[in-house]
Amino acid sequence: MTAVVHTGFASPASLLRDWRERQDKAPLREFLVLGHTADRPFPEAVAGPARALGARVAVLGDAGPAPREAADVRRAGRDHLHGVASCHGAFRPELALLLGDDACRVAIGPGDPARPGGGVEDEPWTVVATDGGASHPVLADLADWLEALPDAVAVTPWWADHLRHLADLLTELHCEAPPVEPEGPVVELAHNLREPLIDRLPTGPVDELRLYAPSADPTGEILRRLCDRLSPAEVVLGIRPRRSGHDAAGLRDALAGHPAVRIRELAGTRARHGKLAEWRVGDTWHALTGSPDLTGAALARAVGDATGASGAGAEGPARNCELAVLVTGTTPPPPDDAERRAPRGAGVTVPRLSGGYAVGDLFRDAAPARRFEQDVIRLRELAATDAGVPTVADCRRSLGAELTEAAFGPLAADDEDEPSEAGPSTDPGAGAEEGGASVLPDSARDHARDWIGGLARRLAREAAEGETGDAPTAGGRPWALSTTLLVTALHLRLLAAGAWDEDDYGWRAVTADLLRALDATDQDPPEGQRRRLDAVIAVCVSLLGLHGDIEGPEADPVAAAAWRLGRTAAARAEPHHAADLFLPPGRRGAPVATGADVEDLAKRARAVPDPVAEAHRALDAAHLSAAYEAGVWELAGEFSNPQAACAKAVTLLAGLPDGLWPGPVLARAHARGTGVPCFMAWSRPVLIRQRGRQWTAFRISAPATPLATFQTGAPRPTAQGDQARRGLGPLLDAAGLDPVALFLHLQQAPARDVRPAR
The missing domain is CATH 3.30.870 (Endonuclease; Chain A)
Structure with missing residues (x-):
């Protein structure tokens, strides 16, 4: 009899998988998931595996969110029990309960387990696991909560019966069992049915x-x-x-x-x-x-506050x-x-991989590759440190020496905090041997391509979701820089080892995905890691440029997109920071990059004008001095007509030749004396203006410009107030700017250059 409590990265799907892999092959009787957005396709994704284990599946969510499509829940009532709950607020308990004859798993977490993507172990959950008929105090508290829940929230009568049935099962199978001293921290259930x-x-x-x-x-x-x-x-x-x-x-x-x-x-x-x-x-x-x-x-507040009654009709906040x-x-x-x-x-402190990995084993064997994939998903939390990006020593403690050297190359050997016993060789031929073999066996090639392609797609997709906010969980980029560098290094080793045939260009899509993930990092890494990142990006751009022009009318679309994305990093790149990635080809036609390729690319990138420097020159020529801060051009001096100054600046910068400033332009000008400052964000045809506390949106179609529009009179606004301010969001997304950082910047009153305004 055992009872274990742990906090770790989990999900309902991972708990099911762990149950399926039990050595005793014990059946699962009941599987209950509570979450806010339980009307998504998630129930059907878990119903099959749970029913295969013998379980009845029940998923309960909030009544507020509307189903995405009726077809998404077409098997509700057949493959699983599906229902909604209503209260005077949101139904938010996040719970997974797996109940067997003599084993139980209770997971309580912060992430919505029934949202799209909820099957991924990327949130920390508290899991109470009992086996051999053991009990734990949380199980008794959970039984009481399930018994009381139908009286506190509105559910259908048959759902009330099911919740009380589960409470009875918990009590019968586990709560009346002899107590066992649990392993792990002391845990108590907490809820707000009766008290805040x-x-x-x-x-x-x-x-x-x-x-x-x-x-x-x-x-x-x-x-x-x-x-x-x-x-x-x-x-x-x-x-x-x-x-x-x-x-x-x-x-x-x-x-x-x-x-x-x-x-x-x-x-x-x-x-x-x-x-x-x-x-x-x-x-x-x-x-x-x-x-x-x-x-x-x-x-x-408690669910029963105000009237003390349940249901959505209760009054009060x-x-x-x-x-x-x-x-x-x-x-x-x-x-x-x-x-x-x-x-x-x-x-939780620095997470670690569950075991040591040899790079070559990941390429040849699906089992360690699958375990490694789950580990690196868990290691995404390594990105969240008070000091910013973790040090190479942090990564070595998490990834192990060999994988850290694969991710950071020469930088891993140069780390002063915890030097490795033997740093990676910069001999071009050594990397392939350290990676396991210079030629990938035929039996491993299909697995290697599928595995690295899946990882790359995931990194790119979630990075894009973080930038656009399209995903329900978006809001930032989910992967640690160290993880993205590691996956990219593994991909480059697979390329050299001949994972793809000479006439198979499927590797280009994988490389492009990884390049997008590398570019998506908005962390501020230490200088050494930044140099490694720049060099790895340059290697990826070089490879994509092998089979097509990166510029000009005949440019290859994939290569041209990579050039636009990585040009700034390539201009900074120094070949020796990626020396471990200049590998000899293991098969004929295997795509590899050399130090000369990266050096040539860097020279070409440095010959392209710097947009910020060109913008400064254009502003100076127009007798406007400005500082570029937090994505905003702060015009120097004080103006009798700050609106006209802003309009002139955004028109000038948006019209730089050759598309040097292709995205939205933001500018602010301060007023002389007690006048009102002006802020503008411009990306044709939308212009958002703030004057004092007033927000206004305008539509300015070609050939008109902000300068001409505001010189000839007051244009008619398309939106005002909060509606206008909301229009700023898409412009900030297109410019890659953080709305909170911009808001805080605009709240500040920077020291003004009091030179006479023009």
């Missing part, structure tokens, strides 16, 4: 409070209440700068006056669903983690239905501040 979650927290003082959630109340009220209750000596708030759900003014007001507050911008991975309140008393860490955001609806765990005795972060991690689930 904030009331479950202790009263202070505490030594440190760490908070993170994708969303927080704009007023910052819940932050104030948490600080008042816990009385922390130090407060750390983690935010994602890109598409964060935090209001800057609300944060400032909520934390104003506290003597020790730090707001940490987490690394540029996508905005995770993770939610965390973590506090320290002495050397002991405690955490509340699960579904609740930092909002009053999640933390400050929104009251979500939330589920969480209280964890005591979590692992503290390392003492070295340079290695301290931003706030995240249960104080």
Whole structure:
């Protein structure tokens, strides 16, 4: 009999897979998933594997989100039980329950398990695992919660019966079993059916409070209440700068006056669903983690507040239905501040691979390759460190020496913190031998192509989702720089080893995907890692340019796109930073790059004019001086007509020859004396203007320009106020700018150059 509690990267799909791989082949009787968006295709994706194990599958979600397509849930009622719950707020418990005859798995997490992509282990979940008929206190608490849930939220009668049936099974099979001393931290179930979650927290003082959630109340009220209750000596708030759900003014007001507050911008991975309140008393860490955001609806109210009745018809402010765990005795972060991690689930420190890997084994054997793929998915959290991008020593502790050398090449041997016993050779022929073999066996080629192609597509897709915000979970780029460099290095070794036939150009799509993923990193890596990144990008562009022109009327589309994407990095590239990737071909026609290729590409890229330098020259010629800050051209001096100055600047920069500035142009001009400053964002035909606190949108079609339009009179706006401000979002996405960073920049009043304005 065993009972184990752990916090790690998991998902309902991974729990099913682990159950399927049990050596005792024990059947699964019940599989329950609760999530906010359970009307997506996810239920059908997990129903088959769960039913194959013998389970009845039930998925319950919030009644608010509309189904994407009726066909997405066409098997509801046949392959699985599908239902919705309603309350005076959002139905937000995130739970997976797997129930067998003498084994049970309860997973409570921060990510929506039933959203698209919810089958990926990329969120930290607290998992209680019991075997041999053992019990755990969380199981009894969960049985009570399932029993009470139908009285607190509105569900159909047959769903109420099913939830109570599961509560009875939990009680019969597990809760009445003899107690077993559990392994892992002390965990208690926490919910808000009868009392607010904030009331479950202790009263202070505490030594440190760490908070993170994708969303927080704009007023910052819940932050104030948490600080008042816990009385922390130090407060750390983690935010994602890109598409964060935090209001800057609300944060400032909520934390104003506290003597020790730090707001940490987490690394540029996508905005995770993770939610965390973590506090320290002495050397002991405690955490509340699960579904609740930092909002009053999640933390400050109970489902039965106001009338004490259930259902969506109860009056009063929104009251979500939330589920969480209280964890005591979590692992503290390392003492070295340079290695301290931003706030995240249960104080987890640097994640590590589950085992050692030899590069050659990944190419030949599907089993270690599959395990490695799951490991690197888990290692995405390595991107979120307080100090920014982790050091090479951090990566070596996570990836192991051989994979770190594959990712960083000469940089791995140059690391001073933890030098490797034998750094990688820069001999062009040595890399192939270290990678396992200079020629890939025929039996391994199909597997190698499929495996690396799948990884590359995933990196590129999720990077694109983070940039555009199209995905429900988007909001940042999800992959650590070290992981992307590693996968790219493995791909280049496979190319040299002959994974593709001479006349098979499928490798170009894989290379292009990896190039997009490399370009998508918005982290600020140390100089050594930046040089490695530039060199690897140059190698990829060189390879794609082998079979087509990168410029001109006859340019190959794939090569031309790679050139546009990687030209700036290629201009900085130095061949010796990618010496380990200049490999001899293992088969005839295997595509490889050489140091001379990268050097030639760098010279060609450096001959292309720098857009920012050309923009400065054009502005100076027009008697406008400006500084380029946070993506905004800040015009120097004070103007009697700042609107005209802005219009002149954006017209001039958008019209630079040869498309040197192809994207949106943003400019701001300050007014003389007590006048109102002006900000403009222009990308034909849309112009967004801010004057003081007023936002206005205009449509200016060719051949008209902003300069001509505002010189001849006041054009008619197409939108005003919040509607106009929302139109700024697509322009910022096209320019690759962070809305939160821009907002904070525009709130600042930079020192003005008081030279006479023209």
